[in-house]
Amino acid sequence: MSRRTPRLFTAALAVGALLLGGCAEKTSTDTPAASGSSAASFPVTVGQLTLNKRPEKIVSLSPTATEMLFAIGAGSQVTAVDDQSNYPPEAPKSDLSGFQPNAEAIAGKSPDLVVLSDDMNKIVDQLTTLKIPVLLAPAAATLDDTYQQITDLGALTGHPSEASDLTRKMKDDIAALTKDLPQRPKKLTYFYELGPELYTATSKTFVGSVYTLVGLVNIADPSDANGTNGGYPQMSQEVILKADPDFIFLADVQQANQDAATVKARSGWAGLTAVKEGRVIELDDDIASRWGPRVVDLLRVIVDATAKVPA
Template sequence: MKRQITAVAAAVALALTGCATDNDEPGGGGEATQAAAAFPVTVGNLTLDKRPEKIVSLSPSATEMLFAIGAGAQVTAADDNSNYPPEAPKSQLSGFQPNAEAIAAKAPDLVVISNDTNKVVDQLTTLKIPVYLAASAVTLDDSYKQINDLGALTGHPAEAADNVRRMKDDIAKLVGDVPQGETKLTYYYELDPTLYSVTSKTFIGALFSLAGLENIADPADADGKKGGYPQLSVEALVKSDPDLIFLADTKCCQQSLETVKARTGWANITAVKNGDVIQLDDDIASRWGPRVVDLVRAITEAVAKARA
């Protein structure tokens, strides 16, 4: 997924899991012993001989995953965009332009990144720092795999499996409860006020398809040459007259029902007339971690309201 596409493609991030133990060993020795017994662990080409205790996360989605599976205490530094959960150790490190020297200065025993900009993987590998690449998810299965991979790498496989199971169950229930109609509702998903959007072939678009919605942006990238992130024209958008509008630019660009209604020609769009302009949390709408359930919930609730 992508965020903020005015200048660059937009990047498309739960409760903490406790680690309490009933044994009497000082410092949670029983848990540490169990975690140690699970190692060495191999995920793809990465092998860790022992549980990492100084993790640097350079991906907001990965940071959310790590805390959701109970590995938050092992995260010693997170990138400058990792703002959830609030206790995440946000730093000046950049996930968009990762600096190997700055990362190495944190003395990590595991680094999690979402892209290999500047060939940082090779640089960190040369410094003998283990790296797990958690690339932007294309499907929900990608999200589930990353959560399970991180669970294995951090010594929390059971917590990760539980998290994935809850996500699957929650999404299945939300989608299963979506009210049906004789025709599909149409929608427009806004990444920024310059009318960049997503097609059904993207991670976000696939979530809307689960809810049975038709994407008005699909024709704008029918050949796929725009990578699933086309910029729409005002004329085409107004003519398509979507039933629902989802704004993923409420934080970055302060967009709302009021600002949309004030745009030239938009007041007569069905979604605007009916008040079906949904203001999403930019962060939740751009990440593929456990809070993707919240995005699916926002989508299905909007459908239910429009069908009522």
């Protein structure tokens, strides 16, 4: 049987993010405090990147970075995005690829900042040779990584206060969603589906950590206990049926046309607790595979679903 790359892998690679390692490279922000965008001062340094003035032609080759940039008010500075950046709707369209980045095509946009989530084809060196500033913002492993990336982008784009406001709001929203969760004598279990081939994500991944916030137990954890699969194992149908999860969360709705009906139609799955109790939750594939501001929306869906189960 051929091994097909699951949805989260495909999405991550398409935006240049290497998720298999399960860890994100952190950057640090070294910039003076500012009371607002109008007070943002340059030069600004993030990691080894220094910008002498506010960038006005940003190219984002990461859907998550695109969402972050617009969320902090830097959308008007974004002149091109990769072909996977579909949110927000007003993001400028282009045929640039984050999975197979082309330095010449990127340079043709005359960017004064390029944001990437992985160094595919050694694109960082290519752009650096062309004297194009590059920020590498890899896939987050934790929420703190997400907050740091938002902070870094805020500093580099001249929107430090908006970035601070966004991270504060995200933290407040997450705290509000998780503060009154019921104490259950037995924790609820779940299976998170990346594709109908039964690829999944364990608690050691970014998305898995979101489910952990709600107190859910991931039935996939034993399948990659030693981390051989980088937190993304392919499970067997037999193991899933035996585990009988309380919930099934589908992150392959748009990409693979999966829904509660197709899950129920699978051999043996109609008897699963999640199916019988109507707990097959259809997610937005993009929200479920990105680590940006909309992670709060993902958490809200999870909390709302579990709240319907009596403690």
